[in-house]
Amino acid sequence: EAQVTQNPRYLITVTGKKLTVTCSQNMNHEYMSWYRQDPGLGLRQIYYSMNVEVTDKGDVPEGYKVSRKEKRNFPLILESPSPNQTSLYFCASSPRTGALNTEAFFGQGTRLTVV
Amino acid sequence: SQKIEQNSEALNIQEGKTATLTCNYTNYSPAYLQWYRQDPGRGPVFLLLIRENEKEKRKERLKVTFDTTLKQSLFHITASQPADSATYLCALEDYGQNFVFGPGTRLSVLP
Numbered sequence: 001e002a003q004v005t006q007n008p009r010y011l012i013t014v015t016g017k018k019l020t021v022t023c024s025q026n027m028n029h030e031y032m033s034w035y036r037q038d039p040g041l042g043l044r045q046i047y048y049s050m051n052v053e054v055t056d057k058g059d060v061p062e063g064y065k066v067s068r069k070e071k072r073n074f075p076l077i078l079e080s081p082s083p084n085q086t087s088l089y090f091c092a093s094s095p096r097t098g099a100l101n102t103e104a105f106f107g108q109g110t111r112l113t114v115v
Numbered sequence: 116s117q118k119i120e121q122n123s124e125a126l127n128i129q130e131g132k133t134a135t136l137t138c139n140y141t142n143y144s145p146a147y148l149q150w151y152r153q154d155p156g157r158g159p160v161f162l163l164l165i166r167e168n169e170k171e172k173r174k175e176r177l178k179v180t181f182d183t184t185l186k187q188s189l190f191h192i193t194a195s196q197p198a199d200s201a202t203y204l205c206a207l208e209d210y211g212q213n214f215v216f217g218p219g220t221r222l223s224v225l226p
Contacts, residue, residue, distance in 0.1 A: 004158075033214060040124075042218035043159070043204070056213070090158050094214060103149065104206070104214055106158025 002027045006091050006107035013081055013114055021076045021110050023091030029105075031094040032074040033058070034066065036087040043090070049074055081114040088112075117142040117209055119217040127223045128195055136190040136220045138205030145207035148181055148188045153202045153219065162203075163190075195224045 004025045013019055025032065033048040035058075045058030049068040063085055065077040074093075078085060091107040122137035138148065147166045151159035165172040165181045165188065172179045178191040192199050202219040209215050 031214070035216075043216045045213070045215065048213055058213070088156070092158070092214070103161035103164065104151075104159075106160070109156065109158055111156075 002105065004091055004093050004105050004107040006089070006110050009108065009110060011110060011112050013112070015082055015114055016080050019078050019081060019112075021078075021089060021091075021112070023074045023076065023107060024072050025074075025093040025105070026072065027093065027095065027105065028071065029093035029095050030071070031104075032068065033092045033094075033104075034064070034074070034076045035090045035092065036060065036085075037090065038087050046076065046089075081112075083114045086112060086114050117215075119143075119205065119207065119215060121203075121205060121217045121220045123220055124218070125221045125223065127225060130195060130197060130224055130226050132195055134192040134195050134199070134222055134224070136203050136222065138188040138190065138217055140186050140207060140217075143186075143207055143209060144183075147207070148179075149206045150177075150179055150188075150190050151204045151206060151216075153204060155202075159204055159216075192222075197224045197226050200224050 007022045030051045034046040035043045044060045046064050047066040049055045089110045092104045094104045095102050118141045120139045128134050149164045150162045153159040163179045165179045176193045180189045200223050202221045204219045205217040
């Protein structure tokens with residue numbers, strides 16, 4: 001089954017403790033992206049990647065890191081989480097860069113709470 | 116600066132009526148535009164894509180129009196049902212070939 005898998009689904013952590021949220025897709029997609037969603041603010045893009053070893057900042061990259069060492073995986077790293085990073089996070093992938101005229105597939109979301 | 120706007124944060128309509136949602140954009144020249152549905156706590160799900168050379172696209176009770184002169188897309192749900200209640204997002208590609216989403220409109224269909 002074609003899917004984007006995020007782990008964990010729920011995470012409660014303490015301020016300053018490094019964490020990684022994993023994202024994996026099984027569709028051989030070139031494009032992957034991370035978003036956070038907060039009430040009233042919609043989906044805000046954190047980072048995106050057009051292909052392996054190619055990443056770029058989105059609208060709200062501060063406090064986050066990503067890597068794209070292989071096509072299927074795009075982990076989101078919070079080196080020193082803070083309470084303002086408490087949010088619902090989504091990973092997405094899409095088949096093509098450039099003319100991205102096909103749909104994006106989203107993961108099931110990761111609800112992160114930083115205390 | 117580039118911007119995507121959706122007509123209202125929330126829209127309430129009566130069951131059976133047609134819901135019309137608006138997506139406006141500035142400083143983009145998208146080759147296509149997409150619409151997604153998002154239920155609370157879940158990831159967006161793709162509904163429809165319309166290309167710049169298409170005026171209208173239909174899928175069952177859904178209809179999308181795309182006016183590149185007005186820089187606007189309209190999304191219609193005919194014969195709306197309570198199960199259509201969700202947040203609807205428009206999305207397009209920016210100049211950096213990145214995927215960007217509008218803020219969404221939360222639709223409530225009242226029985």
